[in-house]
Amino acid sequence: SGLSVDDTGVAQVALFAFEVALFRLWVSWGVRVDCVGGHSVGEVVAAFVAGVLSLEDACRLVVARGRLMQGLALGGVMVAVEASEEEVLPLLGGGVSLAAVNGPSSVVLSGVEGVVDEVVGVFVGRGRRSKRLVVSHAFHSVLMEPMLEEFRGVVEGLVFREPVLGLVVGGDVCDPGFWVSHVREPVRFLETVRLMEGRGVSGFVEVGPDAVLSVMGPACVVGGVDEVVFVPSVVRGRDEVRGVVGALGGLWVRGFDVDWGAVFEGLGVTGGAGSGGAGGGVVDLPTYPFERRRYWLEPGGSGDVGVSGQVGAGHPLL
CATH class of the missing domain: 3.30.70.250 (Malonyl-CoA ACP transacylase, ACP-binding)
Structure with a gap:
């Protein structure tokens, strides 16, 4: 077909599909999403999952965005x-x-x-x-301007709705003009993270194909890094299943709710104590009660052996 994932017209559509699917996977595992945001095309994903666009309209926007960018002169x-x-x-x-x-x-x-x-x-x-x-191109720059009017014609034909999920994007997401200028204007990831932090978000899950935003995120928070966690779903070059399960564990140990039954079922894990033959089981730990008594060996004291009628060894090490 002559198409390559390196072509921005293909890459943007692939990113949209991958990120939407990964978002839905996290939700199916019982992770409660309070707020969403994104970086560049990720903001389109955020708008879709927040209910601003239907799937059909979101796809139309992403396809047109990528196609028109691909059609610009290289350089x-x-x-x-x-x-x-x-x-x-x-x-x-x-x-x-x-x-x-x-x-x-x-x-x-x-x-x-x-x-x-x-x-x-x-x-x-x-x-x-x-x-x-x-x-391939100088995105979010003056070199994007030749595509803006044609893109406006596409965006103005879409239906926008108020978000039903917390959405942090730097503008009026129901205004077609915002999405046109979005192509040209800078991505404000720093502002997005701080706005989310200000809303009380303490756990950020990255749903992109690599750990990029979760690396940049800690430098953006106002509070201490111990108070906020950034978890990448996928890290390039690593096993994806192990990675996303490890990410789930990372959230779990920090107090975030996870529906482990749904996780095990989705991963095809069967058996396990208390699982009823399907999914995983929960094991109480520790498996024995602590006695809470100390049995440390106490160091012996020193004294004059002569008082007991004994003769000292006279050796410097004894």
Whole structure:
């Protein structure tokens, strides 16, 4: 067919399908979702699972978004830079845009290669780290503008509803104009995390194909990292089933509810104590009562053996 998952027109649709499926899997396992947010196309996923769009309309949006981006001229770069938004703002314009704010000192610049490299060079000269991202286009930049009007025609034909689930996205999700500007404007992941934290969210589950947001997340929280947990569902290069079950365990030990019966049934696990022949069993631990008595060997004392009528050994080690 000539299609490749590296093509943004394919990649965006694949990401949408993967993330929606993974979200539904977590919900089927009894994990209560209070609030959702996302990063770039992940915000479309968040809007769908929150009830803003029907599945058909969400797919129309994602397909059109990817197709129109794929149709843009190749070129442009995206570079992650160790800098704050305030530091880079005076240097924007003229072909370089702020594509993402991923942390207090983590941004992504996007746009025309030469101009972006020039701005990045300013921070590299200050000893800051930078990394060029492997992308086909300069997303969330001025180079996206040629697709916006055609995309607007698609989005204005969709039906938007008020979310039925807590949704943190930086704008009016029921306004078609928001989704058009979303292509061009920066992703504000830092703001998303802090808004969620402010709503009392203490457990973040990443439903993407790799541990990306869960790595950036801890730097975004205002409270201590011990108070908030970021759990990736999947880590690239690792067994996916083991990974997602490990993620469930990570939430469980921190006090989050999990329907283990549904988990075991979904994984095809049978037998187990108290399971009735299906699913897993719950084992009470410890399996014996602690006596709560101490039996430590106490060190012996020292004294003069002469008082008992004995003769000392006279050896320095005795």
